[in-house]
Each structure stands twice: as structure tokens, then as C-alpha cells.
Amino acid sequence: MRRDQPARTPSRPFPTLTADTLVTVDFRPRATRPPGPYRRLLARPGARAFVAGNLIARLPAGMFGMSTIVMIAGTRGSYALAGAVGATGLAASALAGPWVARLVDRHGQARVAVPATLCVVLGSLALVLCVHYGAPDWTLFAAYATTATTPNTGGMARARWAHLLDGDAAALHTANSFEQAVDELCYMLGPVLAAFLCTAVAPEAGLLVAASLLLVGILLFAAQRATEPPPRPADRASAPPLRAAGVPPLLVGFLATGAVFGSMEVVTVAYADALGHRGAAGVVLMLQAAGSCAAGLLYGALKPAGPAERRLPWCLLAMTVLMGLPWLSARTAGSLPLLALALLVAGMATAPTMVTAMTVLQGRVPAGRLNEGLSLMVTALLAGIACGSASGGWIVEHAAPTTGFVVPVAAAGVAFVIGSARAVRRAA
Numbered sequence: 001m002r003r004d005q006p007a008r009t010p011s012r013p014f015p016t017l018t019a020d021t022l023v024t025v026d027f028r029p030r031a032t033r034p035p036g037p038y039r040r041l042l043a044r045p046g047a048r049a050f051v052a053g054n055l056i057a058r059l060p061a062g063m064f065g066m067s068t069i070v071m072i073a074g075t076r077g078s079y080a081l082a083g084a085v086g087a088t089g090l091a092a093s094a095l096a097g098p099w100v101a102r103l104v105d106r107h108g109q110a111r112v113a114v115p116a117t118l119c120v121v122l123g124s125l126a127l128v129l130c131v132h133y134g135a136p137d138w139t140l141f142a143a144y145a146t147t148a149t150t151p152n153t154g155g156m157a158r159a160r161w162a163h164l165l166d167g168d169a170a171a172l173h174t175a176n177s178f179e180q181a182v183d184e185l186c187y188m189l190g191p192v193l194a195a196f197l198c199t200a201v202a203p204e205a206g207l208l209v210a211a212s213l214l215l216v217g218i219l220l221f222a223a224q225r226a227t228e229p230p231p232r233p234a235d236r237a238s239a240p241p242l243r244a245a246g247v248p249p250l251l252v253g254f255l256a257t258g259a260v261f262g263s264m265e266v267v268t269v270a271y272a273d274a275l276g277h278r279g280a281a282g283v284v285l286m287l288q289a290a291g292s293c294a295a296g297l298l299y300g301a302l303k304p305a306g307p308a309e310r311r312l313p314w315c316l317l318a319m320t321v322l323m324g325l326p327w328l329s330a331r332t333a334g335s336l337p338l339l340a341l342a343l344l345v346a347g348m349a350t351a352p353t354m355v356t357a358m359t360v361l362q363g364r365v366p367a368g369r370l371n372e373g374l375s376l377m378v379t380a381l382l383a384g385i386a387c388g389s390a391s392g393g394w395i396v397e398h399a400a401p402t403t404g405f406v407v408p409v410a411a412a413g414v415a416f417v418i419g420s421a422r423a424v425r426r427a428a
Contacts, residue, residue: 037174037301044164046227053224054157055182057117057217060210061153062190065090067206068127068144070198075131085140090386092148094379101152101375105368108231109156110222116149117218123147124211128204151218154183155374162362162370163229170303172362176355177300184293184351188286195282232368241373246364251380253316253357253418258384259411260323260350263392264288267404268326268343270396277336284340288347296351308359315356316416319349323412327405357419384411 035043042048065086072082103112123146130139161175194206222228241247265285272281304311322345329335329342358377365373388411396404 037171038178038297041171041174041178046224047164050157050160050221050224050227053217053220053222054153055186055217057151057214057221058153058157058182058186059190059193059217060214061150062187063194063206063210063213064124064147064150066191066194067198067210070195071128071131071203071207072140074198074203076137081137081140085144087386088141089144089147090382092145093150094382096148097150097152097375097379098372100149101155101371102369104151104156104371105232109151109159109228109371110225111231113151113156113218114222116151117215119149120147121211121215124207128207132204150214152371152375152378153217153221154179155371155378156221157182158358158362158374159229159370160227164227173304173308173355173359174300176358176362177296177351180351180355180358181293181296181300184289184296188289188293191282192286229370241365241369241376244364244366244373247361247373247376249418249421250357250361250364251376253415254377254380255384255387256411256415256418257319257350257353257357258381258386259388259391260319260384260408260415261381262385262388262390263404263407263411264323264326264343264388266389266392267396267401267407268339270393270404271330271339271401272336274401275334275336280336284336284343287340288343288350291344291347292351295348296355299352299355308356308363312353312356312360313416313420315349315353316412316419319353320409320412320416322346322349323409327402327409330402330405 042051068086068089069082072078072085076082100112100116123143126146127140127143129135130143158176158179161172161179165171165175190210194210197205197209242251268285269281272284325342325346326339329338333339358374361373361377362370388407392404392407395407
């Protein structure tokens with residue numbers, strides 16, 4: 001062979017002798033495995049940077065409520081006061097959330113999210129100081145109400161994906177599934193981290209760490225200007241999300257879905273308490289979130305057939321059926337480990353349902369009001385969680401913990417009826 005000719009790679013394996021051993025050598029190029037959907041998603045320019053910042057900013061979402069309740073109850077000795085302050089903050093967030101999101105749509109994520117976060121940090125510091133120095137009870141309500149400007153970090157991340165993917169339906173499905181799994185992960189880890197900080201470090205530690213993480217995460221997230229959707233000034237031609245076609249029934253469906261989450265949490269705690277294992281209720285509920293997180297990631301890796309509008313009733317039906325498993329387990333077995341297994345399986349229906357419903361919502365909300373529409377979804381979920389908690393608590397108080405598991409099944413059934421009615425009307 002001439003030196004100026006490149007060596008050719010053999011087209012098939014060939015035997016050769018090394019010492020006293022005959023071996024087969026294969027120099028053919030190996031086929032590389034194509035990257036999976038999540039790897040392709042995060043490989044897009046700027047994606048990993050804004051995801052990292054958003055993940056840091058989103059973890060406190062599961063910390064603020066737990067930190068506030070443990071801190072106030074531990075220092076003031078009143079769970080009633082702690083619950084009332086937490087409920088006030090929840091109600092204020094539900095009212096202020098769409099307003100903050102509307103400003104984000106009009107003026108951009110960085111220009112609005114950073115000052116809104118500074119208000120949250122100052123409000124958290126004020127609450128810590130009021131608790132630490134024994135200020136009157138009314139100051140706790142006033143201080144915690146100022147944290148209502150917390151930006152909808154999950155909504156801003158989904159808006160970035162919608163801008164970055166620019167109409168790629170398959171990639172957007174994967175992105176929505178990824179974001180839902182992140183939501184579940186943060187709501188799993190946040191309360192655990194908050195409880196640890198408040199009990200092992202100091203009563204004020206959980207809230208201070210949550211506020212610090214939110215500020216650092218938002219600053220990192222806002223610094224990624226290349227992936228930020230352009231601000232869209234108020235367009236009088238585009239209808240507000242509440243008046244957009246098909247959005248109000250969706251929000252009612254999110255309200256019913258929130259009732260599933262709120263009632264299941266209260267009833268599970270009461271059931272574990274009735275069995276003498278109240279401390280294990282948090283671990284049992286974590287399994288439900290773990291099942292949802294795993295199902296969300298799997299759902300995002302698949303390519304579901306048909307439009308999201310057609311898939312939504314089936315997802316809601318699956319959620320209704322699987323939510324019956326905890327009730328069946330509690331009624332027949334009376335075992336906390338079996339309830340934990342039932343919740344793990346039941347949780348696998350929630351993430352696919354949320355992802356599909358969110359995809360439908362994104363298709364209905366005007367592009368210039370996406371953050372506002374997603375914030376209205378959060379408001380509906382929060383209102384549903386509050387209603388579900390109250391309903392589940394009432395049933396447990398006046399009937400039995402086992403009977404309380406009927407509430408999430410009924411709430412899921414209401415969501416299914418709403419979703420099916422929408423599908424029937426569109427088909428007609």
C-alpha cells in the first residue's frame with residue numbers, strides 16, 4: 001500500500017493471532033445511540049442555564065408554607081395562628097399572581113421578576129423579625145401578605161420553552177412533562193428541607209434559606225436574556241385569558257384537580273394519625289409525588305397519539321379510577337404500607353393529566369398573555385387545594401378518615417365530567 005493512501009477500515013471482522021491466542025478484531029465504526037428526548041431538549045442553546053436558575057428559584061415553592069407554619073407554631077405555640085397566617089399568604093398569592101404575571105407578559109421576565117422577588121425577600125425578613133421579637137399577631141399577617149408577589153417560576157420556565165421551541169409540538173410536550181416533574185420534585189423536597197432547617201437549625205432558618213434560594217435563583221434565571229421571550233405590550237385585540245375560548249372550563253377543571261391534591265393530603269394525615277403513625281404521613285405523601293414525578297418523565301419521553309384535546313378526557317378518567325385505589329386500600333386493608341403503595345400508583349395519573357391540560361391551556365391562551373394564563377391556572381389550583389382541604393377535613397371530622405378518601409375520587413370525577421363535556425361540545 002502506498003504511503004499517500006489512507007488506510008481503509010475493514011468492512012468485516014477478521015481473525016488475528018496474539019501470542020498463543022486467536023482473537024477476532026472488529027474495526028468497524030460503532031453505531032452511536034441517538035440522544036433521548038430530554039437530552040435533545042436540554043441541548044438547545046441556553047436551555048441548561050435557565051433551567052438551573054429556575055430550579056433553584058422553584059425549590060422554595062415547597063418551603064415557604066411549611067417554614068412559616070413550623071416557625072410560628074414553634075415560637076408562638078399556636079397552630080391556629082400559624083395556619084391562619086399561612087392561609088392569608090395563600091389567598092394573597094392567588095389574588096396577586098395573575099397581576100404579576102400580566103406585568104411579566106407586558107414588560108419582560110427580568111424587569112418584573114427581580115423587583116417582585118425583592119419584595120418577597122423583604123416580606124420574609126419582616127416576618128422573621130416580627131416573630132423573633134414578639135411583635136403583635138396582626139404584624140405577622142401584614143408581613144406574610146407582602147410575599148404574594150412571588151413570581152410564577154414554573155410559568156416563566158414554560159413560557160421560555162414555548163418561545164424557544166417555536167411551535168415544535170413534540171418537543172413542547174417533552175418540555176411540559178419535564179417541568180411538571182420538576183414541580184413534583186420541588187414539592188417533595190421543599191417541605192422536608194424546610195422542616196429539617198426549622199427543627200435542627202433554628203425556627204427562622206427555613207424561611208431565610210427559602211428567601212435566599214428564591215433571590216439567587218431568580219437572579220440567575222433573569223440573567224439568561226437570550227432565551228427570554230420578548231415582552232408584548234398590551235394588545236387590545238387579544239382577549240384576556242378568562243375570556244378566551246375554552247379557557248374558563250379548563251380553569252374549573254384545574255380547580256377540581258386542586259381539590260384532589262388538597263383533600264388527599266388532609267385525609268392521608270388524618271388516616272395515618274388514626275393508625276397511630278402520624279409522623280409517617282409525610283413519607284407516604286412523598287410516595288404519591290414520586291409516582292407523579294416518574295410518570296411525568298415517562299410521559300414526556302413518549303409520543304402520545306392525537307391532539308391533547310382528545311387525550312385529556314382519558315387522562316382525567318385514569319386519574320379518577322386510580323384515585324379510588326387509596327379509598328379501596330383504606331377500606332379493605334387498614335394498612336399504612338398498602339396505602340403508601342396505593343398512593344404511589346394513584347400519583348402516576350396526576351402528572352400526565354396536568355401536562356395534557358397545560359398543553360391544552362397553552363393552545364387556548366393568546367401568545368401575548370401566556371404567563372397570565374398560566375398564573376390563572378395556579379390560582380385555580382390553589383383555590384382547589386383550599387376547597388379540597390376544607391372538604392376533606394370536614395368529612396374526616398364528622399365521619400371517619402376512611403370515608404374522607406371519597407373526596408379526592410369525587411373531585412377527580414368532577415374534573416372528568418368537565419373535561420368530557422368540553423370534548424363532546426368540540427366534537428359536535
